[in-house]
Amino acid sequence: MASLRDLGLSEYEARVYRSLLHMGSTTAKELSRASDVPMGRIYDVLNSIEGHNLIRSQTASRPKKYVAVEPDTALERLLEDKRREARETLGRYEEIVETLSEELETAEPIEEQFWTAAVGDTETLELLLERLSAADESIVMVVANRSPQFDFDEIGDVVTERLEAAVDRGVDVSVLMTPDVVETLPESVGERYRARLSEYPSFSVRTTEGLDGTFNLVDGVEVVLQVSNPLRPGEVFSVIDLKDPAFAAEIHEEFAPRWEAADPLSF
Structure with a gap:
């Protein structure tokens, strides 16, 4: 009372x-x-x-x-x-x-492999947002599909806020999505992009067909990988955060040509 x-x-x-x-x-x-x-x-x-x-x-x-x-x-x-x-x-x-x-002071960059994982809607989102906030130089975000267990309107806004904060502190952000994912984005994401993010030359969005997975590359050394639920395809089972420069370099080699061939997106 x-x-x-x-x-x-x-x-x-x-x-x-x-x-x-x-x-x-x-x-x-x-x-x-x-x-x-x-x-x-x-x-x-x-x-x-x-x-x-x-x-x-x-x-x-x-x-x-x-x-x-x-x-x-x-x-x-x-x-x-x-x-x-x-x-x-x-x-x-x-x-x-x-x-x-x-x-x-931040410790010296980790050269050996280190990984952690999160399971569950809240935990996986928190891990993703944490790693986006930790980026110092670059973020590569590849989104092949949306997850039905998340409120995509809410998640889209939260992730976009973190990406906006990243470019504000000088991080280069590259987002690659399928056209199907673009069509499901909430209008608020498009409004934020037009009002703020489109002004930054360090923020780019492109689309392409045939993406197979959803993952993020952070500072060229860290991979945040979305793992699908084997019992319910299309849903996220977990997110794995793997800090491994060698593996991240291999992922980037696969990403680079797809990025170059992709179409720039205008919201």
Whole structure:
């Protein structure tokens, strides 16, 4: 159950504010009795609430009287306090990330073979997005078919966002698809391409018939390979991420002539 404490007030502060809503203009002594807040604490609590701009005081009266700000206004002010705290916290985290990015050094490129795999809709997508985000130099994406277990509208947008982020940081992106896959792309993908990606000379899309598999080449040394479900052809069973420069070079040798012969795509 939601309470004023969820928005940052203490138990005593919440009691006093609620009491003021019911009592109207009143004194600290009366508030202490109505809210069960000890008299020794009541002025500190009132000062704190006033600092949140949740109450107004009549300083000219003796004894001093207090009245609550209307609930809609009070809640909006508490929410704005939380928004400001969130912005400040996010800013601190961004500074930490920037500092750590400069301090942490990536290990030497892996020359020996290393692989990992993901099984399941969520896990396979997360692995693909992770590797696209890790690209420093180039991404080659080959898409022969769409997977029926994924929401292609949602997945298409998410992948396109990652590709856009990649070209923003200077990565060359080449996408090769079959015409059938192009026809199933959501309109939002085409809109994003026309609005942003088409401006980048480092981003290219081409189409060709006869593609057999779906995979990605990352920085020329890593292959992210989609494995079909043997029991339900057309569905993804798993994604294998293989870091092997020699194997990646062989894949690129097969890809290069198909890319050269493919037709540039205009959305």
